[in-house]
Amino acid sequence: MRSRLLPPRFNGRLHDARTATSIGRWLGIAFMVCFATGLISHVLQHPPAWLSPDLPSRPVWGYRLTQGLHVASGVAAVPLLLAKLWTVYPRLFSWPAVRSVRHALERSSVAVLVAAAVFEVATGLLNTAQWYPWPFSFVPVHYAVAWLAAGSVLLHLAVKAPEIRAHWGRRSPGTLALPEEDGPDRRSLLAAVAAAAGAVTVTTVGQSLTPLKDLTLLAPRHPDHGPSGLPVNRTAAAAGVGLITADRFRLTVTGPRPRTLTLDELRNLPQYEARLPIACVEGWSKSARWAGVRVADLLDLVGAPPHAGVRAVSLETHGGYRVSEMGREYARDPLTLLALRLNGEELTPDHGYPVRLIAPNRPGVLQTKWVGRLEVTA
CATH class of the missing domain: 1.20.950 (Fumarate Reductase Cytochrome B subunit)
Structure with missing residues (x-):
C-alpha cells in the first residue's frame, strides 16, 4: 500500500x-x-x-x-x-x-x-x-x-x-x-x-x-442585435444620462473663438456621411453609416490651429471614459465626425443622442457618446 x-x-x-x-x-x-x-x-x-x-x-x-x-x-x-x-x-x-x-x-x-x-x-x-x-x-x-x-x-x-x-x-x-x-x-x-x-x-x-x-453560438453578442442594427455596451440609463431634449441641448466648442451651438445649428452645418466600423474592446465590431458634422469643420469654426487636438466631454455623470482625447491626426481626418445620424436614422439615446463622436481606427470606448463639450487642445 x-x-x-x-x-x-x-x-x-x-x-x-x-x-x-x-x-x-x-x-x-x-x-x-x-x-x-x-x-x-x-x-x-x-x-x-x-x-x-x-x-x-x-x-x-x-x-x-x-x-x-x-x-x-x-x-x-x-x-x-x-x-x-x-x-x-x-x-x-x-x-x-x-x-x-x-x-x-x-x-x-x-x-x-x-x-x-x-x-x-x-x-x-x-x-x-x-x-x-x-x-x-x-x-x-x-x-x-x-x-x-x-x-x-x-x-x-x-x-x-x-x-x-x-x-x-x-x-x-x-x-x-x-x-x-x-x-x-x-x-x-x-x-x-x-x-x-x-x-x-x-x-x-x-x-x-x-x-x-x-x-456566433458562443459569442456574448450578435453584431446585428441592438438599436438601429448595432449593439450597445453602455445604455443611456447606465450612464446616468437623462432625457435630453433638442431645444435644451447645447454643444460648447472651446478655442480662440469659442462657440455654443444648438442642435438645429449643428444640423444646419455641412453634413457628411462616412461608413465606419465601431469596434469595442470586448471583441464585437460592425460597420455602419454615420452622418454628421466634421470635427475638423468645428475646429475651423472656432479658429483652432492646424496642429490642435480635441478633448470630447460627455454629458454622462460618471464613467471612466466620459472624457476622451484625440490628436491632430484624428481631429483633422475628414472621416472623424460629430455624428447626428446612424444608418439613416436619428441617433437613439443608447447610441449617444443627440450627438456622439465617431472616428476611424479608434477603440469603441473612445467614441464618446452624448457629447456636450469639445475642447481644443494644444
Whole structure:
C-alpha cells in the first residue's frame, strides 16, 4: 500500500515532452498574437503624451482587425491552455520538489507562467461578457499581468530550450526515443485539441468577422442585435444620462473663438456621411453609416490651429471614459465626425443622442457618446 505522503503515479503515455512541445507551439502563437494586439489596444486607449498627436487614424478598419484578432486568439487559447496543462500537470507532483538551481528556476517560472496565463485567459474571457466579479480595475491589472506572462514565457523557453529542441519535430532525437506506438494516439489528441480551438474560434469570431455572424453560438453578442442594427455596451440609463431634449441641448466648442451651438445649428452645418466600423474592446465590431458634422469643420469654426487636438466631454455623470482625447491626426481626418445620424436614422439615446463622436481606427470606448463639450487642445 502506497503512503499518502508519496506523490501519485501517472500512467498516461501522452504526458510527454513531444505532446507538450506540439501544443506549446500553437499556444505560443495564440499568446504572441494576443499580446501584440493587446499592446496596440492599450496604446490606442492610453497613448503616451509624445505619441498621442501622431497616432494614425488609418486604416479605417485597423482597430477592428487588431482587436478582433486579440479576442479570437484569446478564445482559441482556452482549449489550448487546458490541453497544455493536462499534458504537463504530472510534473507538478515530481519528487523531490527541487533538485538543483536550474530545476528551482524552472519550477518557479512555471508557477508564475501558469498563474499569469490562467489569469489572463479567464479575466479576458469574462471581459468579453462585461462581467467583472473582482474588486480591481480590469484594464491596468490585465495589462500588467500580460507583461508578467510574457516575461515568464521567455524565461520558460530559455530554461526548456534543450528539451523543446529535442522534441520539436517527428524526426527529432527526443521524439524518436519515445515509444513508437504512442504516435497515432498523440496525433489523435493533437487533432482533437486543434478541432476544439477551431470550434470555439469559429463560433465566437462572427461578432467581429461579420460574414460568420450566423455562427456566433458562443459569442456574448450578435453584431446585428441592438438599436438601429448595432449593439450597445453602455445604455443611456447606465450612464446616468437623462432625457435630453433638442431645444435644451447645447454643444460648447472651446478655442480662440469659442462657440455654443444648438442642435438645429449643428444640423444646419455641412453634413457628411462616412461608413465606419465601431469596434469595442470586448471583441464585437460592425460597420455602419454615420452622418454628421466634421470635427475638423468645428475646429475651423472656432479658429483652432492646424496642429490642435480635441478633448470630447460627455454629458454622462460618471464613467471612466466620459472624457476622451484625440490628436491632430484624428481631429483633422475628414472621416472623424460629430455624428447626428446612424444608418439613416436619428441617433437613439443608447447610441449617444443627440450627438456622439465617431472616428476611424479608434477603440469603441473612445467614441464618446452624448457629447456636450469639445475642447481644443494644444
